[in-house]
Amino acid sequence: MNKLSIQNLKMHFSGVHALDDVSFKVNKGEIFSLIGPNGSGKSTLFNCINGFCEPQKGDIKFNDIDLINSKPHEIVKHGISRTFQNLQNVPYMTLLDNVLLGAHHRLTVRDTFNRWISQKEREREEALALEIMDFLGIANFENKYLTGQPYGIQKLVEIARALICKPKLILMDEPAAGMNDQETLEIAKIISEIRDVLGITVLVVEHDMNLVMSISDRICVLDSGKILAMGIPEEVKNHPEVIKVFLGDEAHA
Ligand SMILES: Nc1ncnc2c1ncn2[C@@H]1O[C@H](COP(=O)(O)OP(=O)(O)OP(=O)(O)O)[C@@H](O)[C@H]1O
Ligand SMILES: [Mg+2]
Numbered sequence: 001m002n003k004l005s006i007q008n009l010k011m012h013f014s015g016v017h018a019l020d021d022v023s024f025k026v027n028k029g030e031i032f033s034l035i036g037p038n039g040s041g042k043s044t045l046f047n048c049i050n051g052f053c054e055p056q057k058g059d060i061k062f063n064d065i066d067l068i069n070s071k072p073h074e075i076v077k078h079g080i081s082r083t084f085q086n087l088q089n090v091p092y093m094t095l096l097d098n099v100l101l102g103a104h105h106r107l108t109v110r111d112t113f114n115r116w117i118s119q120k121e122r123e124r125e126e127a128l129a130l131e132i133m134d135f136l137g138i139a140n141f142e143n144k145y146l147t148g149q150p151y152g153i154q155k156l157v158e159i160a161r162a163l164i165c166k167p168k169l170i171l172m173d174e175p176a177a178g179m180n181d182q183e184t185l186e187i188a189k190i191i192s193e194i195r196d197v198l199g200i201t202v203l204v205v206e207h208d209m210n211l212v213m214s215i216s217d218r219i220c221v222l223d224s225g226k227i228l229a230m231g232i233p234e235e236v237k238n239h240p241e242v243i244k245v246f247l248g249d250e251a252h253a
Helices: 042-049 072-077 095-106 112-136 151-163 181-196 209-215 233-237 240-252
Strands: 004-013 016-026 031-035 057-062 080-082 169-173 201-205 218-223 226-231
Touching: 004 042, 016 042, 016 057, 016 226, 031 042, 031 181, 031 209, 042 080, 042 169, 042 201, 072 080, 072 095, 080 151, 095 112, 095 151, 112 151, 151 169, 151 181, 181 201, 181 209, 209 233, 218 233, 226 233, 226 240, 233 240
Parallel strands: 031 201, 031 218, 080 169, 169 201
Antiparallel strands: 004 016, 004 057, 218 226
């Protein structure tokens, strides 16, 4: 259950084969990493899973629900949320309100008559947002405006906004990009805790090989839209093509 299944996925942009016959499965409770050089199709795959892109061919299923014909807001309701490589925060809103944006799909449209209920809803969602921000270590900043906050905090707001969706599966697009070594260690811990403490399956795109090797149950390597290798970290680390094309000396660091 809670299995993501990608089958023979093809996504072309005119002449660019962003994804070319990609198939794999992510099991419930896994931390599954997607790696590959720039332009290999990682973010496009996320865009196909969460309904931003409509692939020309293939199937995407989550617990037997067909995601191909679903819209992004429906896919969130099916239990999949995501973070973005280029942060999608709103600078002139507080951290708390940025996080609450992720709860939007749960809120019903209210008229004046129902304002009291709406207030109750807001209180309930705020409590959840603060719980998540506390989990990520940013609860003390909730009333600060996002603009001017350190990049590391903005990245955590991005993660908090995905977590308030109450996902069963979270897609994280380069959560450690732009982070220093200490922040990257923190992100590794957070990703592990998202799985271990919150029980959420994680599909993560990352370029930081130390991070990927340390947290992943399995890794899929994309190259020019095709799967080059897939397996547990040891297998991928020692795969000759992966060493040659992607990891170089870092594989043995
Ligand atoms: N909306 C789009 N329109 C046209 N081409 C696109 C679009 N989105 C992605 N592409 C192309 O598809 C290919 C894969 O891009 P994608 O963003 O998925 O790569 P990536 O693996 O996420 O790279 P990076 O590591 O740099 O984030 C690239 O050649 C890119 O230019
Ligand atoms: Mg990308």
